[in-house]
Amino acid sequence: MPEDWQTALAVVAHPDDLEYGASGAIARWTAQGKTVKYVLACRGEAGIDSMPPEEAGPVREREQIAGAAVVGVRTVEFLDHQDGMMTYGLPLRRDIAAAIRRHRPDLVISGNHRETFPGGFLNMADHKVVGLATIDAVRDAANRWVFRDLDLEPWGGVKHVAVAGSPQATHAVDITDTLDTAIASLREHASYLAALSGDMADAEGFLRRIAAMTGQRFGGRPAASFELLAM
Numbered sequence: 001m002p003e004d005w006q007t008a009l010a011v012v013a014h015p016d017d018l019e020y021g022a023s024g025a026i027a028r029w030t031a032q033g034k035t036v037k038y039v040l041a042c043r044g045e046a047g048i049d050s051m052p053p054e055e056a057g058p059v060r061e062r063e064q065i066a067g068a069a070v071v072g073v074r075t076v077e078f079l080d081h082q083d084g085m086m087t088y089g090l091p092l093r094r095d096i097a098a099a100i101r102r103h104r105p106d107l108v109i110s111g112n113h114r115e116t117f118p119g120g121f122l123n124m125a126d127h128k129v130v131g132l133a134t135i136d137a138v139r140d141a142a143n144r145w146v147f148r149d150l151d152l153e154p155w156g157g158v159k160h161v162a163v164a165g166s167p168q169a170t171h172a173v174d175i176t177d178t179l180d181t182a183i184a185s186l187r188e189h190a191s192y193l194a195a196l197s198g199d200m201a202d203a204e205g206f207l208r209r210i211a212a213m214t215g216q217r218f219g220g221r222p223a224a225s226f227e228l229l230a231m
């Protein structure tokens with residue numbers, strides 16, 4: 001994975017999306033002195049079955065900000081689209097393009113927009129629409145005639161989009177030194193994890209297994225993988 005960049009903007013649908021796989025790479029990059037910022041399309045308010053959205057939104061926002069801080073990310077923004085009901089379209093593209101124009105990153109990290117995750121597990125609607133809208137918004141952000149009403153200078157400096165969790169990964173990052181930090185980052189989502197069952201409730205087991213599985217393709221070291229799209 002190229003590391004000849006200085007600033008990245010990570011755009012995903014929900015709190016916890018970056019912590020389930022990408023945050024080991026992000027911890028490595030911030031430790032190198034790079035700046036990474038997070039933009040979340042929603043506050044994850046529909047993510048806890050036992051907690052109504054009015055309560056869950058603020059809780060998950062706090063947990064996301066804490067999880068980001070663990071991996072050296074100090075800027076976390078929320079676009080306030082509706083959790084579970086996101087649609088691909090101009091409002092979403094416009095909000096993401098505005099964030100790209102404000103932050104002017106070299107690299108954009110997105111969530112998986114493809115139908116499945118590695119291993120064949122079905123992806124979900126919010127991930128697919130936010131992932132696709134993020135890729136399209138990189139182009140939108142660079143075109144001064146698109147979203148003129150934003151009154152923000154165009155930004156065409158994004159060289160790559162790195163798609164996290166893609167079943168078509170092309171690149172990887174060695175996270176040997178940051179896997180523990182990534183686990184600590186996911187553990188900050190304590191209320192969310194407490195309400196989960198199954199293997200995703202086990203932060204450490206899940207992340208170690210994914211890193212080892214990914215590492216099989218990348219020299220046997222624990223790794224986080226990305227599908228790298230040249231822009």
Ligand SMILES: [Zn+2]
Nearest residue numbers: 013014017127
């Ligand atoms: Zn998600």
